[in-house]
Amino acid sequence: LMAPVAVQPPATDLARAIQQLRQGDNHFRGIRVEVRDRTVHLHGTVSPGENLVELAQAIGRLPGVERVVLDDIRTAGRP
Numbered sequence: 039l040m041a042p043v044a045v046q047p048p049a050t051d052l053a054r055a056i057q058q059l060r061q062g063d064n065h066f067r068g069i070r071v072e073v074r075d076r077t078v079h080l081h082g083t084v085s086p087g088e089n090l091v092e093l094a095q096a097i098g099r100l101p102g103v104e105r106v107v108l109d110d111i112r113t114a115g116r117p
Contacts, residue, residue: 051102052073052102053071053073056071056073056078056097057071059093059096059097059100060093063093065084065085066084066089066093068082068083068084068085068114069081069082069083069084069090069093069111076102076103076105077103077104077105077106078097078103078105078106079106080093080094080106080107080108080109080111081109081110081111082110082111082112083111083112083113083114084111084113084114085114086113087113090108090111094106094108
């Protein structure tokens with residue numbers, strides 16, 4: 039018998055799952071998401087910065103995500 043092979047979800051499914059995570063929180067509207075294979079790149083502005091950590095951790099727990107990379111992230115001051 040052969041060992042089981044993990045099936046990775048298509049990038050479109052992953053992008054859709056990430057969009058659902060972001061929809062419920064206006065803090066993430068300034069963040070752009072790019073999915074490359076199993077790596078998710080986050081770009082843009084978030085306020086406050088702690089929310090970015092929560093988003094990155096939640097994305098990292100999604101099936102198929104190998105890593106989350108923070109590219110050119112800025113934090114906006116509190117209003």
